[in-house]
Amino acid sequence: MRGQESAREFTAQMSVREGRWRLYVALMNTTERWPEHRFGRTVPTFTDRTNALSVLGFEPVPGAEWTWTEDSETHGDPASPVVLIAAIRVRSWSGVSA
Template sequence: MSGRMLRARLGLRCCGTTAPQRTTGPCWQLYVAMAGRVSDWPVHTWPKSTEVPSIEEREAVLASLGFVLVDGAEWEWAEDTGPEYHPHPVRVSLSAGAEVLPLDGGVA
């Protein structure tokens, strides 16, 4: 494995996504923040649901994107409020992050 540590982010998209494809309604999205254009970041969107993807589901998606959690890394959860300009009442948003490394031959 490469020694280059990156950060994976998991968040509930309350109004759907616009990338990599447009979705409507709440869904969870996982991406790995990297150098370069955001549109080039590895990303996975789960089908419309508010149920948090399990640790096993997150690890499987990370592997499919070419990454693995750093040894001993845990998902760190954070709460925030959505922006006031959203088309619905301001509410708490939930997100998580974890340190990851590219797998050998991965996309990173």
């Protein structure tokens, strides 16, 4: 059961490294290990991402949308390969076993 009172909000991010996508929840200001899920070599669909968040014990905050940011692998080098980072606000829910 998802408890509204115990929900805490965080930012989930997804990035690709060496051709594989990784989704993780940034647990800032905690000593907890950041939960993560690794995907294969195809870009995860919206449903894939939502399901992975659920397995990790999180769900998108109502009304939140994925945002995409382009970065470079080597800061300040315009010839550096592009790194895509997606982010969404999520909330934890009770009843999750880590």
